[in-house]
Amino acid sequence: MQHYLSATGRTLFKQLPFEELKRVQLEVLSPTGESDLADASQNPIASIALSDNSGWEQLIVVDPENAEESERDALKQLTAIIKERDPDVIEGHDLFRFDLPYLVARARKAKVKLDWGRSGGFLRSRPSRLQIAEKTIDYPKFQVDGRHFVDTFLLAQFYDVGMRTLSGFERIDVAQHFGFCDAAEISALTGKALQREYLRKSERFRETRFVRCSRNSCLG
Amino acid sequence: MADLLSPSYFIQAQIFPYNYQDVIVRGNATRINALFLREYLRQRHSIPEMPMARSFEGGFTAIYFTGVARNVWHCDVASLYPSIMLQFDCFPVTDQLQIFRHLLTDLRTFPSRSQRADAAR
Numbered sequence: 001m002q003h004y005l006s007a008t009g010r011t012l013f014k015q016l017p018f019e020e021l022k023r024v025q026l027e028v029l030s031p032t033g034e035s036d037l038a039d040a041s042q043n044p045i046a047s048i049a050l051s052d053n054s055g056w057e058q059l060i061v062v063d064p065e066n067a068e069e070s071e072r073d074a075l076k077q078l079t080a081i082i083k084e085r086d087p088d089v090i091e092g093h094d095l096f097r098f099d100l101p102y103l104v105a106r107a108r109k110a111k112v113k114l115d116w117g118r119s120g121g122f123l124r125s126r127p128s129r130l131q132i133a134e135k136t137i138d139y140p141k142f143q144v145d146g147r148h149f150v151d152t153f154l155l156a157q158f159y160d161v162g163m164r165t166l167s168g169f170e171r172i173d174v175a176q177h178f179g180f181c182d183a184a185e186i187s188a189l190t191g192k193a194l195q196r197e198y199l200r201k202s203e204r205f206r207e208t209r210f211v212r213c214s215r216n217s218c219l220g
Numbered sequence: 221m222a223d224l225l226s227p228s229y230f231i232q233a234q235i236f237p238y239n240y241q242d243v244i245v246r247g248n249a250t251r252i253n254a255l256f257l258r259e260y261l262r263q264r265h266s267i268p269e270m271p272m273a274r275s276f277e278g279g280f281t282a283i284y285f286t287g288v289a290r291n292v293w294h295c296d297v298a299s300l301y302p303s304i305m306l307q308f309d310c311f312p313v314t315d316q317l318q319i320f321r322h323l324l325t326d327l328r329t330f331p332s333r334s335q336r337a338d339a340a341r
Contacts, residue, residue: 005237006258013234018227025222053223089240091222130245141245148241155225155244174221 013088023053023150024087028099031064032195035170037098041105044071046198047205048078052085059206064199068110075103075112082116087147090116093171094153096139100125118146130154133161252323259319268314302328 005011013021027049030040044067048060060077063070082090092099104123107114114123121144128141135157142149156174160166167173175181197205226244233240236251237258243251260267289295302324304310311320 001239002237002242002254005239006254006261009237009258009262011234011237012239013230016234018230021230023222091226093221128245131247143241148239150222150226150229150241150244152221152225155222155229158244159225178221178224180221 019053021053021089022085022087023089023091024082024085025051026090026092026095026099028102030102031198032192035094035098037101037105040098040102044068045074045102045106048074050078050081052087056085061201061206064201071106072110072112075107075110075114078103079112079114079116086118089148089150091150091152093151093174095149095151096142097153100142100149101140116147117144121145132157255323256315256319260317263317265317268312268316271312271314299328 028045029047029049031043031046034040034043045062046064047062049057050060051057058081060074062074100123103114104125115121116123123142123144125140125142128139130137130139132154137154137157139154152174153169156166156169160169166177172181194205229244230240232238232243232251236243236246237254238246238251246254257267306321306324306328311318311324315321
């Protein structure tokens, strides 16, 4: 890509206003809201929240009573949505270190293809390392043909190099810093309480997911 | 959050020969180097050889006046380093096409041109 752009002098998105960029936001949640990838990957996905910059939102919830089949359907539905909405950019918080590897691990187990590329290509990754001021961040760099991944965890790290005002880099820290939510809204349902509501298939679980996605990770 | 944090990188993707995803994680020097490389390729000129690594003395600092400065009409240190580099011809000797100088001149005058354009709107 870089060779082509350097040789031709072309650059991407020329003249396109940011508002016209097709951006989809993605957040994947494990049953306990676990953010440790190794632990989360042992369990089926609980839900996948999606939104875009047109105001569209969708929540895919995996049925805990029929987790294996329901997760497989959820992963297929996610891929179908990405193909249908055809975003230029897929955004998320800690996308590289959690959401995408979690999806890949579960898709491998469920034998579902994540062919999200515009030409049908698959998600692929390689180990990468980023030096941001005094920090070194190791992460799997994901790529897919024709789309871009933007991880707000990394953007927050760059933002804080100059500002040094963030109290932390978790989704909730960054969302609170920018005034997108208050702590009570998000922390009302986490850990065991979240898992309990999920297993009960309660409406409260769905509501919380929408709050997390719309106020927090996604559009903001 | 991306609404707030990503637009500046999106603009950079329209300038640098990197895709949007990569322009975020590339360092400043790498991005600027890509501009030089692109221009050398465009002019079909060979890429200058890397200079030999050598040691050099640290920065020079001088104070010509101490105390409270009074009756200051205007004090502007914007683009200080670019201005010094342009004033004293501090450019890489291996840059045979003088791209560094031209890019830096453009960069230094960009804010004032941008302000004038905004004022004219």
